[in-house]
Amino acid sequence: MLTVPILCGVWLVLPSVDAHFFQGKWQPALALIPLLFVRMIPGLATTPMAPLLMVERKAFVFARANLIWTVAELIVAIALLGLLGPIGLAWSYCIVVWIGLGIILHSLGHRMTVLVRDVAAELFARPSVIFAALGLLAVAGAVKFARLPMHASSVAYPVSLLLVVCSYLLEPDLRQFLIHEKSRLKQRRLKIWSQRLSDPSLPLAQCRKGCTESRSYR
Secondary structure (H helix, E strand, O other), X not given: OOHHHHHHHHHHHHHHHHHHHOOOOOHHHHOOHHHHHHHHHHHHHHHHHHHHHHHHHHXXXXXXXXXXXXXXXXXXXXXXXXXXXXXXXXXXXXXXHHHHHHHHHHHOXXXXXXXXXXXXXXXXXXXXXXXXXXXXXXXXXXXXXXXXOOOOHHHHHHHHHHHHHHHHHOOHHHHHHHHHHHHHHHHHHHHHHHHHHHOOOOOHHHXXXXXXXXXXXX
C-alpha cells in the first residue's frame, strides 16, 4: 500500500496544477478524483489475488468469479446511472470493485474472515497509509476552515511533498532498507580506502571497480 501516500500527495497538488496549466478547466472533474482513488485501493489487492485464484482454484473458478464481478458491474452501473445520472457511473466504478474483491476472496475457498482480516491489514493497517490519510484530512480541514491557499503552487507542492516523505519514513520496511543501504555504502567506502592505503599507487577508479565486481560476484 505504498501507493496511498502518492495518491494523497497527487490529490493535494491537482487543484494547483489545474489552475496554473489549464486555467481551472478541469475543476468539475477534480471532484471525481477521490472516487478514482477509492477504486485504486482495492485494485492493489485484486491485482495479486486474481492470479492466485487461477493458480489455487484453476481456470473455471477464476472465470466464474470474473463473470459474477462483470455482471455486478453492469447491474450497479445501470442502477446508479438511473438514480444519479452520469456521476452514478463514477460511484459504481468505486463501489463494485470492493464487491469484486469480496468475490475473489470468497472464491479462494479458504476461511473468508481470515482472508478479509489479512487483506484489510495489508491495505489499511500500515503507518504510511494512516499518516497519509490523517494528513490529507488535516490539510482539507485547513483549506476549508483556515483558508489555506492550496491553489498556490508555493503551498501545494511543499505540503504534498512533506506528506509523502513523512508517510514513507514511517514505514519500518523502508527505514530498514535505507539503513541497510547506508551501511552497505559505508562498508564499500571503507574497503576502497583500505585498498588505497595498502597500495597508494592504485588508481581510485580501479578500487571502485574492484569493489563493484566483488559485490556483483557475491
